[in-house]
Amino acid sequence: MDSITTLIVEDEPMLAEILVDTIKQFPQFRVTGIADKLESAKKQLRLYQPQLILLDNFLPDGKGLDLIRHAMSTNYQGRIIFITADNHMDTIGEALRLGVFDYLIKPVHYQRLQHTLERFARYRSSLRSSEQASQTHVDALFNIQAREQTEPDSALPRGIDENTFNRMLQLFSAPDVVHTADSLARILGCSKTTARRYLEQGVRNDLLEAEISYGKVGRPERIYHAYAESK
Numbered sequence: 056m057d058s059i060t061t062l063i064v065e066d067e068p069m070l071a072e073i074l075v076d077t078i079k080q081f082p083q084f085r086v087t088g089i090a091d092k093l094e095s096a097k098k099q100l101r102l103y104q105p106q107l108i109l110l111d112n113f114l115p116d117g118k119g120l121d122l123i124r125h126a127m128s129t130n131y132q133g134r135i136i137f138i139t140a141d142n143h144m145d146t147i148g149e150a151l152r153l154g155v156f157d158y159l160i161k162p163v164h165y166q167r168l169q170h171t172l173e174r175f176a177r178y179r180s181s182l183r184s185s186e187q188a189s190q191t192h193v194d195a196l197f198n199i200q201a202r203e204q205t206e207p208d209s210a211l212p213r214g215i216d217e218n219t220f221n222r223m224l225q226l227f228s229a230p231d232v233v234h235t236a237d238s239l240a241r242i243l244g245c246s247k248t249t250a251r252r253y254l255e256q257g258v259r260n261d262l263l264e265a266e267i268s269y270g271k272v273g274r275p276e277r278i279y280h281a282y283a284e285s286k
């Protein structure tokens with residue numbers, strides 16, 4: 056299956072790095088470029104024709120809305136997800152009128168971005184599934200675009216042991232407990248990759264939440280804690 060080529064338009068270097076790191080968690084997506092200015096984004100749009108743009112509205116030389124209008128004028132065939140601190144209803148209304156796939160207000164919760172990317176991947180897959188569509192197929196496409204929030208599958212996927220998963224959840228039973236993939240790996244006696252897989256399954260099941268910690272040195276790190284409604 057072809058990767059979903061993605062352009063990140065974000066002028067804050069640390070947030071751009073976080074978005075790149077997040078995209079890497081999804082094998083369906085591939086980052087083709089990062090732009091920190093409107094003019095650079097226009098050039099990369101012309102060069103790469105990405106299937107998805109993660110777009111900030113506040114850029115040093117213009118607005119993200121201007122990039123959307125430019126994209127429409129060039130018959131751009133991809134979709135755009137706004138990730139911005141701009142919470143003005145005029146901007147949101149204009150973004151909706153211009154057909155953005157989703158609108159995320161900063162600071163963005165990792166779980167919210169994860170759901171949006173998963174939903175976009177389903178949308179792309181459904182578009183490519185056949186040349187002609189039944190009404191059921193059309194309804195499914197429009198439901199995905201309408202931010203339909205499906206209930207997480209309670210069944211654990213292959214490779215996730217139920218006993219280990221439940222043991223992990225017990226570690227979050229006390230209030231204000233947080234863990235990283237590193238700390239969980241030490242407790243469970245497994246690799247950091249395995250620990251992260253269990254933690255991300257907890258996020259998918261809406262049992263855990265993940266937040267980004269910038270820290271004092273090094274790369275940003277995900278910090279996991281119990282989902283607010285499950286405490």
